[in-house]
Amino acid sequence: MIIAKNIHKSFGDLEVLKGIDLHVKPQEVVVLVGVSGSGKSTLLRCFNFLEMINHGEIILDGKPVNIKKDNLNKIRAEVGMVFQHFNLFPHKTVLENIIEAPMMVKKKEKGAAIKHAKQLLEKVGLAEKADVYPSKLSGGQKQRVAIARSLAMEPKVMLFDEPTSALDPELVSEVLAVMKQLAQEGMTMVVVTHEMRFAKEVADRIIMLDQGRIIESADPKTFFENPSHDRTRQFIQLVE
Amino acid sequence: MPEIFGTLWEVFARTWSGFLDATVITLQLTGVGVVLGCVLGLFFALLKLSGSKPLQLIANFYITIIRGTPLIVQIVFLYFGITEFITLSNFWAGAIALGVHNGAYIAEIFRGAIQGIDKGQSEASSSLGMTKGQSMRRIIFPQALKRSIPPLGNQFIIALKDSSLVYVIGVAELFSLANREAAQSFQPFETYLVVGLYYLVLVMIFSYLLSLYERKLDVDK
Ligand SMILES: Nc1ncnc2c1ncn2[C@@H]1O[C@H](COP(=O)(O)OP(=O)(O)O)[C@@H](O)[C@H]1O
Numbered sequence: 297m298i299i300a301k302n303i304h305k306s307f308g309d310l311e312v313l314k315g316i317d318l319h320v321k322p323q324e325v326v327v328l329v330g331v332s333g334s335g336k337s338t339l340l341r342c343f344n345f346l347e348m349i350n351h352g353e354i355i356l357d358g359k360p361v362n363i364k365k366d367n368l369n370k371i372r373a374e375v376g377m378v379f380q381h382f383n384l385f386p387h388k389t390v391l392e393n394i395i396e397a398p399m400m401v402k403k404k405e406k407g408a409a410i411k412h413a414k415q416l417l418e419k420v421g422l423a424e425k426a427d428v429y430p431s432k433l434s435g436g437q438k439q440r441v442a443i444a445r446s447l448a449m450e451p452k453v454m455l456f457d458e459p460t461s462a463l464d465p466e467l468v469s470e471v472l473a474v475m476k477q478l479a480q481e482g483m484t485m486v487v488v489t490h491e492m493r494f495a496k497e498v499a500d501r502i503i504m505l506d507q508g509r510i511i512e513s514a515d516p517k518t519f520f521e522n523p524s525h526d527r528t529r530q531f532i533q534l535v536e
Numbered sequence: 537m538p539e540i541f542g543t544l545w546e547v548f549a550r551t552w553s554g555f556l557d558a559t560v561i562t563l564q565l566t567g568v569g570v571v572l573g574c575v576l577g578l579f580f581a582l583l584k585l586s587g588s589k590p591l592q593l594i595a596n597f598y599i600t601i602i603r604g605t606p607l608i609v610q611i612v613f614l615y616f617g618i619t620e621f622i623t624l625s626n627f628w629a630g631a632i633a634l635g636v637h638n639g640a641y642i643a644e645i646f647r648g649a650i651q652g653i654d655k656g657q658s659e660a661s662s663s664l665g666m667t668k669g670q671s672m673r674r675i676i677f678p679q680a681l682k683r684s685i686p687p688l689g690n691q692f693i694i695a696l697k698d699s700s701l702v703y704v705i706g707v708a709e710l711f712s713l714a715n716r717e718a719a720q721s722f723q724p725f726e727t728y729l730v731v732g733l734y735y736l737v738l739v740m741i742f743s744y745l746l747s748l749y750e751r752k753l754d755v756d757k
């Protein structure tokens with residue numbers, strides 16, 4: 297679904313990604329871990345071209361992406377992204393947040409967009425909040441709306457960048473539950489998170505990023521019980 | 537003391553119908569000025585934010601020239617200075633000068649407001665596949681406009697008061713009429729006090745409407 301080949305990304309003199317090779321298979325759930333500053337967000341943002349890679353290649357759903365020639369908006373529409381700080385549109389109601397992109401980008405007819413949006417709200421357990429403004433929601437509710445908003449575009453992959461890091465602890469589980477359900481339904485997902493329980497339960501593969509390189513890539517059991525790298529062991533101790 | 541109020545009242549009673557007509561013209565000048573100012577302001581704000589060096593240069597040139605020269609010079613320039621190329625009525629020369637003048641300030645208001653919107657908003661729109669234009673129109677600008685309203689209101693009040701400078705090209709707005717009245721009646725003290733009162737009342741009415749609107753926006757959110 298996503299194939300990254302030797303991705304390099306620098307900000308000025310600072311090389312943040314130093315040759316990343318990664319193959320995310322359809323329906324796979326990959327959890328990305330690593331200390332702060334290791335390049336997790338940058339890698340995710342390269343996958344939907346919020347950041348442009350300097351070297352290497354990204355192949356999405358079998359098609360190599362040409363940053364200069366391809367219509368990146370169209371590609372982004374197929375890659376959902378959920379942000380740490382939700383980034384809901386504060387001037388729009390929950391329903392309007394969700395139908396905006398399907399109508400503007402996919403030219404979906406309003407009635408159909410609303411119908412789909414309501415199904416998605418049902419799915420994330422917020423059917424009764426359709427006409428509320430985001431400022432009236434808790435963090436956990438906001439993030440669930442943000443997930444529904446992404447899903448409304450029917451993306452092929454969903455990227456999550458620390459979706460629960462900005463939440464009060466008691467609100468984390470409602471968001472993780474929605475993500476877990478998505479995974480069970482077969483959504484391809486790349487998730488940056490520090491929630492190790494989620495990683496253990498849901499991930500097909502856990503990848504450890506360290507200073508812009510992948511140093512560990514293993515199924516959860518191997519990752520936690522028998523990691524190959526000292527840095528991984530240290531990291532596991534740190535977060536557990 | 538009471539005599540002052542007596543003569544003030546007398547001047548007010550004698551002039552009110554003329555001043556009412558002049559008030560309409562002042563409001564028309566201000567109206568055209570702020571509408572044109574908003575259009576130009578948005579246009580130049582977008583040029584400044586376009587990321588293109590030449591376009592930014594054009595916007596900076598406009599803003600520097602307009603903010604660096606007195607409005608009264610801009611007014612007479614538009615009316616007397618360019619008659620070789622185009623002849624404008626004094627009303628339109630004045631109104632356009634006001635618009636062009638306010639556009640430079642409003643451009644900075646819009647630019648600041650647009651830049652003040654959290655980057656996450658445009659990232660979220662991009663990640664949903666929206667184009668830059670869609671994201672600006674549907675997501676960024678509506679939020680920026682809301683934040684612009686207090687400084688815009690302030691700028692509108694300045695425009696209302698600045699419209700008095702158009703007296704210099706003989707538009708029959710409030711201040712022109714006051715000058716004429718003061719000279720003819722030999723009552724400059726009372727006349728200028730009265731005309732000052734007209735401006736004050738207009739500003740207070742506008743401020744009040746603005747505060748109502750701002751409160752409504754707060755409630756909406
Ligand atoms: N837009 C940017 N400009 C400059 N440096 C950046 C930018 N984005 C991220 N960085 C730097 O890149 C490094 C990796 O950041 P990031 O990908 O956010 O790490 P993580 O998500 O793993 O914490 C950090 O040192 C960060 O300061």
Ligand SMILES: [Mg+2]
Pocket residue numbers: 336337338457458
């Ligand atoms: Mg990060």
